[in-house]
Amino acid sequence: MNVLVVGRGGREHAICDKFSKDPSVARVFCAPGNAGIAAIAECVDISEGDQEALLQFAKDQVVNLTVIGPEQPLSEGLADTFNREGLLVFGPSQKASAIEGSKAFAKELMKKYSIPTAAYETFTDFNEAKRYIHEQGAPIVIKADGLAAGKGVVVALTEEEALQAAEDMLAGAKFGASSSKIVVEEFLDGEEFSFMCLVHHDRIIPLELAQDHKRAYDGDEGPNTGGMGAYSPVAHLPEGVSDVAMDAIIKPVVQAMIEEDRSFTGVLYAGLILTEDGPKVIEFNARFGDPETQVVLPRLKSDLAELLVNLLTDQPVNAEWIEETVLGVVVAADGYPGSYQKEISLESVLTAEVTLYHAGTKKEGGLIVSDGGRVLLAAASGMTAQQAGEKVYAALGGTDTTGLFYRRDIGWKAGYKGK
Structure with a gap:
């Protein structure tokens, strides 16, 4: 196969690296890629947002499978463009990617379908948010509704910190249109972990669990980042937690998306926390996590390209893993x-x-x-x-x-x- 990976980061490097080792793959293209990806794939000078150029390239090079890495082109409908032309693409539609593109949508979906998550309210007015924060007290979590490159979440340990975050987002437009609406939610205490699944309509292939470190500095201190490191497996979690999460969260949300006419194809990333009441959802992403992909895919023994094509074409699928x-x-x-x-x-x-x-x-x-x-x-x-x-x-x-x-x-x- 000829495969195309869209993106330029560490996640895309890990995907390209896996494809380069897959027996089913002949050529790996990456648009636009980076200096490291260039050593294992053919980098193409096309930006992630140039849908027509990406589509034409895929046609010209007879690309058999395209994987879209970042959230922005997904939210702009790149997968829809490829699907309209009958090209095999692994990534959610614009409608389905709303599960990451709008935190308010994701929270409303979970509320409607009784999927366990933190209690919350959404706000577009700072004074209303301020009143709610005073009522709830701290610790409390403030989230920009839209995409913010992994930086739109503040876990506020004091009311002052929460109010500052809400004011920065709503009044100060810290993340532009992405923070014109915010979600203020209950702080959940417990062990966080990342559960990524390959999904096509109602078919689900669970990947191995990972855990990342979001805070910038040692001891989990400092501001939230896109992730400062990760590891897989997460051996200190109770045995069977992924099965519980699959039954209580993953299967219900996949079915909920079908019910809402937003059937999901791609990587459903569930950022979860194991509370006293079982796993609950912190957030959903609509693509491979970064840096979790860089520690999960190296453990996958199976041919990734073959796995994705079989999933997309309703063929039998089975993922095998190394123990390390x-x-x-x-x-x-x-x-x-x-x-x-x-x-x-x-x-x-x-x-x-x-x-x-x-x-x-x-x-x-x-x-x-x-x-x-x-x-x-x-x-x-x-x-x-x-x-x-x-x-x-x-x-x-x-x-x-x-x-x-x-x-x-x-x-x-x-x-x-x-x-």
Whole structure:
């Protein structure tokens, strides 16, 4: 097969890497890709938002399967464009991607179909939100309704912090139109985990669980980010939790989307939390998670391209997994998730003897430099999180990370105790 991956980040690097190793795949294209992806795939200078150019390229190159990585082109209807032309594409329609594109829609859907999640209210007026926050008290969670590159959520530990977040989003338009509406919801206490499933209408293939670290700094301190590291499996969760989540959350929401005439095809990402009352939904995404993809796909023994085509064409499907733990640590630009410098030299970091997934990189004058807040993810496997973590941190410790930073405690909940 010829396959096309749309996107330019670490998630897309991991997808391309898996495709490049799949026996069923002849050529891997990535549009637009990045400096790391260029080593394993044919990068094409077409942006994720240029639907007509992507469609024409897929036709010209006889692409058998297209996988759309990021949320923005999904919310703009790229999958619909491919589907209208009869091309095989793995990604939800514009209507179905609303499960990520609007947090208010997702919460209303869960309420209607009795899918367990935090209590909430939605607001477009700051003064009304302010009254509600005072009534509920802290801790409390403030979310921009629309897409905000993983930065639109504030877990406020004080009322002052909650009010500031609500004011920034509603009155200050911090995320533009994405925060013209906000969701204010109950703070849930428990163990968070990520459950991704490959879905086509009512068919579901569960992937292995992962857990990521959202906070910027060690000890889960600092602002929320798009994710500073992850690992899979999540061995410290109770046995059978994925089965419970499948029955209580995944199957009902897949059926709910069908009932709402928004039948889902693609990766349904459920960000879940295990509470005293069982797993509840924190959020849904309509695509592979980042950085979870970089630690889940390396554990997949099955041919991913074949799996997706079989799912899309209603053929038998079966996913097989390796037992090892994969742990990944994000290397980010100083200042992320706030303002940060670009074009930091990565020559020393690229010598690290572990798997490196490029997130925000580009070539400049023959050298690879940073081109984003999250720059790289360094990953390794081992029989335990401790073994995998030792490999990653030993490799990073031997490099020059001037202008960059990374957390030193990724995997601590899974048993990583340092070198």
